[in-house]
Amino acid sequence: MFKSGSISLLLMMLLFGSGNFLTMKKELCHLGFAAGRTNVTESCAMPKSCKVYGFTDWYKAGRYCVKYFNSPLNFTDAELKCRATAPGAHLVSVHSKKHNDYLLCMVQKFNPNNLRFWLGAFELFKSGVFLWTDGSFWDFQIWTSGEPNHMYTSTEDCVEMNWKETGKWNDDSCHVKKNYICAFKWDTVLKPGSEKME
Ligand SMILES: *[C@@H]1O[C@H](CO)[C@@H](O)[C@H](O)[C@H]1NC(C)=O
Ligand SMILES: *[C@@H]1O[C@H](CO)[C@@H](O)[C@H](O)[C@H]1NC(C)=O
Ligand SMILES: [Ca+2]
Numbered sequence: 001m002f003k004s005g006s007i008s009l010l011l012m013m014l015l016f017g018s019g020n021f022l023t024m025k026k027e028l029c030h031l032g033f034a035a036g037r038t039n040v041t042e043s044c045a046m047p048k049s050c051k052v053y054g055f056t057d058w059y060k061a062g063r064y065c066v067k068y069f070n071s072p073l074n075f076t077d078a079e080l081k082c083r084a085t086a087p088g089a090h091l092v093s094v095h096s097k098k099h100n101d102y103l104l105c106m107v108q109k110f111n112p113n114n115l116r117f118w119l120g121a122f123e124l125f126k127s128g129v130f131l132w133t134d135g136s137f138w139d140f141q142i143w144t145s146g147e148p149n150h151m152y153t154s155t156e157d158c159v160e161m162n163w164k165e166t167g168k169w170n171d172d173s174c175h176v177k178k179n180y181i182c183a184f185k186w187d188t189v190l191k192p193g194s195e196k197m198e
Helices: 004-016 021-028 075-085 097-110
Strands: 059-061 064-073 117-123 129-131 158-159 169-172 178-185
Touching: 004 169, 059 097, 064 075, 064 097, 075 117, 097 158, 097 178, 117 169
Parallel strands: 117 178
Antiparallel strands: 059 064, 064 178, 117 129, 117 158, 158 169
16 A cells, blocks of 8 residues: 555656646657658658757757667666756656657667667556656557556566567566666756757
8 A cells, every 4th residue: 555645745746747748749749750650760860969058969859858878777777877967857758659759769870779778657566557757747658569568566667668569668677777768858957048949
């Protein structure tokens, strides 16, 4: 059973992280990625650099800067690495097919021979409920057929992309080391008067 304290904390996380996804979806539409095509490699444009001072090796994705890390860590270490790497960063959350395709494009570009990577999703205590580590709403999912296959157990509590079906998700053991993508909101990092985004 859950303690009511931890439920409140989760609710706070959810409320806190919820604001910006409609805007993000709209902006992602303008990124120039042809979504929904079968051959993603062919339809992927190179992502644009994130114009935040000190983070120009990150890429722009709507209101987010995202970066692919090609150095496998287990899920918790990957999330901690994200938090330590940029202000307000977490493992990436996904809220639309377009955003999902965008992340797939990045991985196809940077590491075509190993597409599997951690997303920021995990199952809450055998509940069958999935959450994002950035506290945003669970409003989109795109599972591999037959997945998630370990709900209500603690065997596979963390979510990866590109295991058996490209662009689809799978629950896997949180202990496994995988590459990962971090994300932070660039408007929380920009200070007044600093470099402006286009
Ligand atoms: C997808 O397009 C790329 C680039 O044009 C090409 O190299 C690759 O063979 C294509 N893959 C498939 C499955 O058609
Ligand atoms: C991840 O690895 C760290 C050691 O680097 C370990 O302390 C931690 O328990 C591991 N977490 C999982 C979920 O395997
Ligand atoms: Ca699974």
